[in-house]
Amino acid sequence: MNHFGLLMQFLRDRHQFIDDIRQGVKLNKKIVSLLISSCLFFALYGAIMGSTGNYLQILSSAIKLPALYLLTMIICLPTLFFFDIINGSKQTFNQYLAILLSAMAIISVMLFGFAPITLFFRLSINDTLFFKLLNVAILGLTGIFGVSFFYQNILAVTQEDFSNSSYRNKVLKGWLILYAFVGSQLGWTLRPFFGGELGENFQFFRAIESNFYVEVLKMIGKLFN
Amino acid sequence: MNVNLIDLKIDQDQYVDLGFKLEFAVDFYRFFKLKNKQCLTSVLITELVLLILISIVILPLCLIIFRNISVFNDTKQFFITILISFFIWILTNFYLLKQLLQIKSLAKLIEEIDQYNKVIQSFNILIQIQSNLTNNSADLQQQKTLIEALKITRNNLINALKVEAIFRQHQKATNPDQLLNKLEEDFTNLMTFDLHSSFGEYETLLNETLQIGIEIHKTIKNLK
Numbered sequence: 001m002n003h004f005g006l007l008m009q010f011l012r013d014r015h016q017f018i019d020d021i022r023q024g025v026k027l028n029k030k031i032v033s034l035l036i037s038s039c040l041f042f043a044l045y046g047a048i049m050g051s052t053g054n055y056l057q058i059l060s061s062a063i064k065l066p067a068l069y070l071l072t073m074i075i076c077l078p079t080l081f082f083f084d085i086i087n088g089s090k091q092t093f094n095q096y097l098a099i100l101l102s103a104m105a106i107i108s109v110m111l112f113g114f115a116p117i118t119l120f121f122r123l124s125i126n127d128t129l130f131f132k133l134l135n136v137a138i139l140g141l142t143g144i145f146g147v148s149f150f151y152q153n154i155l156a157v158t159q160e161d162f163s164n165s166s167y168r169n170k171v172l173k174g175w176l177i178l179y180a181f182v183g184s185q186l187g188w189t190l191r192p193f194f195g196g197e198l199g200e201n202f203q204f205f206r207a208i209e210s211n212f213y214v215e216v217l218k219m220i221g222k223l224f225n
Numbered sequence: 226m227n228v229n230l231i232d233l234k235i236d237q238d239q240y241v242d243l244g245f246k247l248e249f250a251v252d253f254y255r256f257f258k259l260k261n262k263q264c265l266t267s268v269l270i271t272e273l274v275l276l277i278l279i280s281i282v283i284l285p286l287c288l289i290i291f292r293n294i295s296v297f298n299d300t301k302q303f304f305i306t307i308l309i310s311f312f313i314w315i316l317t318n319f320y321l322l323k324q325l326l327q328i329k330s331l332a333k334l335i336e337e338i339d340q341y342n343k344v345i346q347s348f349n350i351l352i353q354i355q356s357n358l359t360n361n362s363a364d365l366q367q368q369k370t371l372i373e374a375l376k377i378t379r380n381n382l383i384n385a386l387k388v389e390a391i392f393r394q395h396q397k398a399t400n401p402d403q404l405l406n407k408l409e410e411d412f413t414n415l416m417t418f419d420l421h422s423s424f425g426e427y428e429t430l431l432n433e434t435l436q437i438g439i440e441i442h443k444t445i446k447n448l449k
Contacts, residue, residue, distance in 0.1 A: 003270065026238065032245045036274045043277055060303055067281040189288070204299040204306075205288055 006033040007105060017102065022157045027094045034101040041108035042066035046193065048118050049135055052128055053195015056202045061193045068190055069104055072183040073097075080175045087168070089161045099157060103150035110142040129223055132194055136216060143183070147176055188212040230349040233375050234342050237335060240386040247331070247393075250324035254332040261336060275317060280310040331389050338382055345375065 006029070010017040021027065043062040050061025081089075081096050121134055151172060162168040187193070188211055192203050243251065249271050256264040287306045291297065297305065348371065355364055 002267070026242060028244055029238070029242065035278075036270065039274045039277050040270065056300060056303055059307075063277060063280045063284065066277055067284050070278075070281050071285065190284070202299055202303070204303045205291060208292075 003033040003036045006030065007037040007109070010034070010102060010105065011109065014102075018099070018153050018156065021095055021098045021102070022091075024092070024095065027092075027098055030098050031094065031101060034098070034105045038069070038101065038105045038108040039066045041112040042069055045108075045111040045115055045118070048115055048122060049193050050195060051119075051122055052131060053192075054202055057192075057195040060202075060204060064190050064193055068183070068187050069107070072179065072186055073100055073104065075182050075186070076175070076179045079178070080172075083171060083175070084158065084161075087162065087171070089158050091158055091161065095157065096154075099153050100150060102153070103146040106149050107142045107146035110145060111138070114138050114142070128194065129219055133216075133219055133223060135194070136219075143180075147179070151176060184212040188215070230345050230352065230372070230375070233372070233379055234345050235338050235379060235382055235386075237338055237386060240383060241331075241390050241393075243331075246321055246324050247328055249321055250328050251332045251335055253322065254325055254328060255336055259332065259336050261339075272314075272318075276310060276314045279313050279317065280306065283310050283313070327393075331393075334382070334385055334389060338386070341378060341382060348375070 010030075017030075021030065042065045046065030047058045047062040049065065050057040050059070077093075077096060077100055081093055084091070084096075118135065118138065122131060125131065154172065155169070158168075159165065189208065191206055195202075249268075252264040252267045252271070255261040256268050283306055287302065287309070291302045352368060355368075
């Protein structure tokens, strides 16, 4: 099984790949390959994020980061699929899954590209707060790229199924906002992704308190103080 | 003669769609039984991702359980999650490796196709070197013969792939021996049916046809 070959094929000729998804060409193989390659890249980046803590934190973050993306997908995709089906979409669930996984593959490849930079800052700066904000920025940036890729391609694949395109655009944008909220809240629930300060014990999960946005604002405030 | 042998390569994906389970089992068989080291990377990556995926599914359940039961500390919680994932991973492997019984011939066939593709690659390089160095008619004749031989091999391998695909479509008869046994059984049943039930009917029909023929013959004679 050459999963990375299929991923390279996708990155080189995205239009053809999306066209194949629209026509349902070898969907299962595409889904498996995108899932496997994305998981590995997310796990690698997660391990770098967790490297501020001990080896348990590295392992834990290597599982948690792919979990964050996959669980967000599992939670949100049925909403979009059934909403679209009710409104006249003729695409199958596997086609929706393949398009969302290809967006995730874009995110994972971009994170893999950012990995040496993150590792460099991890090794050269001993400031956990800066490292956390840097990662939030990288995850946010790659997320925006992935989501815009998904938006363009889901529109392209399903455009023939919907007569009222402006309504469809609004629904899709609404779903993307929901996706972002679910993703950030799940990230908050699955935290910590980063190791704590030096000497702090390993934490697998933390108690539910505050929320992601308040914490990011607090971190920015602390950084500038 | 400008020959590109690459066109003779076989893309197995065009003829068979194995799916995740069978493809994993084929890679596993090719590595452990046929000693194909190239399949090791694929097997290892698939196993690792399988473990990560299982942990991802387990993670929310563990999160819910550990938030309600605060008996274990974080390290223990993490190891319990990993242990459960590992246990399910072993069970999943048992399930996937059960597919090995079905795919022996397919794995060997895919291995042969792989070797055939490698041979094509080597011949292509050789022919290109030869065409740059010499250009005599004996070499051209040899190349033609070689291409013919490769085409025959290619057709045979493709036919074998198609037969395998048909066997897998009808999973009850996946094993060729089983299929032959079933065919024999069906044939015996058919023969019995012919001998006991329909033989009399056929005999009656034949007699009737003969009677009609004789009647027509007599009528024509009378008319003359």
